[in-house]
Amino acid sequence: MSIISVVGPKGGIGKTTLSINTTAALTRALSSGKNTNRICLVDLDLRLPTITSLLDSHPSKTFYDLFECLDNKTYQVDFLQNIYQLATWFQSYIDEDIQEDHAKLVDAFRHYQSMNTSLFHSSEFKFGDAIQELMIQRSEIKSVPQIRTLEPVLKKINLREFRGLLEEMDKSASPAMDEYINYIEEYGFSILGGEVPILGKRAHRKRINEPEFLLRFLEFIDGVFQNFEHVIVDTPAGGVNHMSSLMNVIDQVLFVFDLSNNIAINGSIDAIHSFIDYYEEFQADYAKGQLLGLDRAHVNRIIMKKGKGDLHQSIKNKKLGIVFNRCQSNQEIETALSMMRDYLTTLDKYHQYKSRIQIVGMVPHHKVINITNNRKTLFYNMDVGLSERMDLVAKGILSENSVCPSLADDDKTIISYLNKFKKPQLFDRLTKVASSAN
Ligand SMILES: Nc1ncnc2c1ncn2[C@@H]1O[C@H](COP(=O)(O)OP(=O)(O)O)[C@@H](O)[C@H]1O
Ligand SMILES: [Mg+2]
Incomplete structure (x- = not known):
């Protein structure tokens, strides 16, 4: 099983879009035509959940009911x-x-x-x-x-x-898990959460900061994760804050880089930095037996369920991936890579992290995606070129990033990986689409 959290520094950079389409691509890669309900898409945006309405699929119970x-x-x-x-x-x-x-x-x-x-x-x-x-x-x-x-x-x-x-x-x-998981036949995957903004209610805002309550919430989510082979978590802007303990069970963090402006790129780089900080602190505290509060309670539960070895492994092997979004030229990728390397060098962390930060995919700025008309958000399968981009992201996830280049590779290698499509196959599919349209 793997749990992937899609994060970014602010709203509007494509987290939800990429979460949804990565889930669709993973479903296709795993199911080879059969719908087997092995993947769950989780909307962890408690303030403004959007996935259920974007996919026009309404669960009988949402996080509001759960709260x-x-x-x-x-x-x-x-x-x-x-x-x-x-x-x-x-x-x-x-x-x-x-x-x-x-x-x-x-x-x-x-x-x-x-x-x-x-x-x-x-x-x-x-x-x-x-x-x-x-x-x-x-x-x-x-x-x-x-x-x-x-x-x-x-x-x-x-x-x-x-x-x-x-x-x-x-x-x-006790919440009955099945009532909260909504399997969508049409797409072949399940969704959890969403529908009603729950942090609007004062009592709920208070609750989410109470360790006892949050622990129960995390425990429920953990329980849901156990039912699936892959879980994609659309994580709210800013990422971790009160959910930081949840990050302990996540296998890969996918950072979305919105290439259309430098402020957003800087924000994403900063998000990676906070993450590295969080992990280093967490690992150090864990090694010294000094974890506090929720982190400690949560880790203890994981150890109870899966054993110490498993947790240790999961902390050590945590993966950091980058997906470039709204890309318009290779030059933008080079600029972002160089900004990233400079930043890490300034922090004196480049050598330590260059091979751990992997480049998982790239999605161009594209008018098909830009149509905010709800159902177009799931662009996977509607546009061959875009679908192949998502297939690459899915392939990265399925290989546990072993096929992806990292910051340590040169720009040429990275760019050629991101654009690596079997041209004849693409051409075949395009002609097929064209002939079926006639
Ligand atoms: N590659 C892209 N090309 C064009 N429009 C995009 C692209 N990625 C995202 N968008 C659009 O940007 C808007 C914000 O995306 P969204 O995924 O909701 O961001 P977030 O979840 O980070 O707030 C949506 O209208 C979406 O359709
Ligand atoms: Mg979103």
């Missing part, structure tokens, strides 16, 4: 589970079944004192008022023996009924 569902899971069900457990230990203590130094009771007491109640909606739960009361009384309970004074409020909570309600809630609290 609502995870919200319920993290801030209601988990919270209530904790309350249930501590109430049970407290009750056992009051009933004198256990002593005040019982380890579980001491744990429960500590937890009781530190629980965050602000996100719990007490009115939605039968024993919500009693729970509120229990939490308010915390200020007076300073030691384990004082738990006895909670007896009246604990009496208001029927633990058996509480458990029954909780079991019911838990059943519907």
Whole structure:
């Protein structure tokens, strides 16, 4: 399996366009005519998802529903589970079944004192008022023996009924993956996410920065990834920020270079730089056992699932690729390559990274793509010349970049690779298209 993240420094440079068409090209390369649902295209743009409307394919559930569902899971069900457990230990203590130094009771007491109640909606739960009361009384309970004074409020909570309600809630609290993955028969691949801008909602903006919540979100996405042979992730402008931990499971980062202006090229170079920085820091912290917060939690989960060796390998072999977009002349490619080499040389990183940064493909500036009329976004298969460009990108991905040149190669080699098409075959196909049009 491989996970490819398509990134770029800003909006409008072609990330979505290239994500969609790379997915189409990979599907064709893998399926040889049969639709086998081995590839998933993920719209990770939480602010302004566009893929579902561009492909005019509407999933029954989107990330918006996922957020609502995870919200319920993290801030209601988990919270209530904790309350249930501590109430049970407290009750056992009051009933004198256990002593005040019982380890579980001491744990429960500590937890009781530190629980965050602000996100719990007490009115939605039968024993919500009693729970509120229990939490308010915390200020007076300073030691384990004082738990006895909670007896009246604990009496208001029927633990058996509480458990029954909780079991019911838990059943519907985990998102069912299938409802979120939308297989499109017509294209032969699946899509995930999109449709509704979810960071527009204040509560959601807050959630995405909470480690507990984000971890659940990442876990769900990880789970989806496991179902596919290849995953293409259309990553929002700026790339990583709060999703940085997700980058730990990604095999290749494809940087889109918009060649039509130098500011965009500089932005893309800068995006590669941030990425290198992120990885170097991550690797160093990982080696020293000093990963923090979400990175650490996420990595621990990966290790639990796949083992340490796998993670180590994935960190070491992470691939960096470049796709040039909106190209109008070979000169532009040479300029971008030279800007890139200069920049890395200034950072003193050229020798270290020149062979690791690979040139995966090039897409010309083309009027077929420029038609913003939705369905033209999937230009793959509509224009032979463009399709072959995407086939090259797909070939690079399938070979794990072993066929692609790198920054260490000279410009001539790189440009000839990017323009390497079997001319007779292209000619054949063009004449076929022409004759079928007649
Ligand atoms: N090679 C190209 N030639 C012409 N137009 C392009 C090309 N690549 C992208 N576009 C157009 O640029 C616009 C922005 O592309 P998009 O993929 O949505 O960018 P992003 O996802 O980076 O914001 C779209 O209208 C798209 O059709
Ligand atoms: Mg986009």
